[in-house]
């Protein structure tokens with residue numbers, strides 16, 4: 001899929017026991033919530049200079065869930081987590097990268113369907 005498509009809103013996003021994203025190319029990705037919280041790209045979780053992760057996964061409650069979410073422009077999703085963290089802006093291109101590289105998620109693997 002062309003990158004410019006990845007920068008736009010997916011067809012649908014479903015919040016449940018995991019996060020489900022239906023992409024405009026027909027693919028579907030599922031993200032375990034703990035892994036998604038752990039993969040938060042914000043400056044508080046990842047060192048902006050070195051790119052190294054500073055978030056300790058042990059600080060994440062095992063029952064972490066999403067309280068609410070809002071679109072950031074057309075390119076990203078901001079997630080409000082039950083642990084009070086809400087500075088993570090998940091660009092759709094980043095979410096798709098996570099889905100295409102399951103090893104990037106610490107726990108569980110997003111499942112891709114075609």
Ligand SMILES: [Zn+2]
Nearest residue numbers: 040042045088
């Ligand atoms: Zn963060």
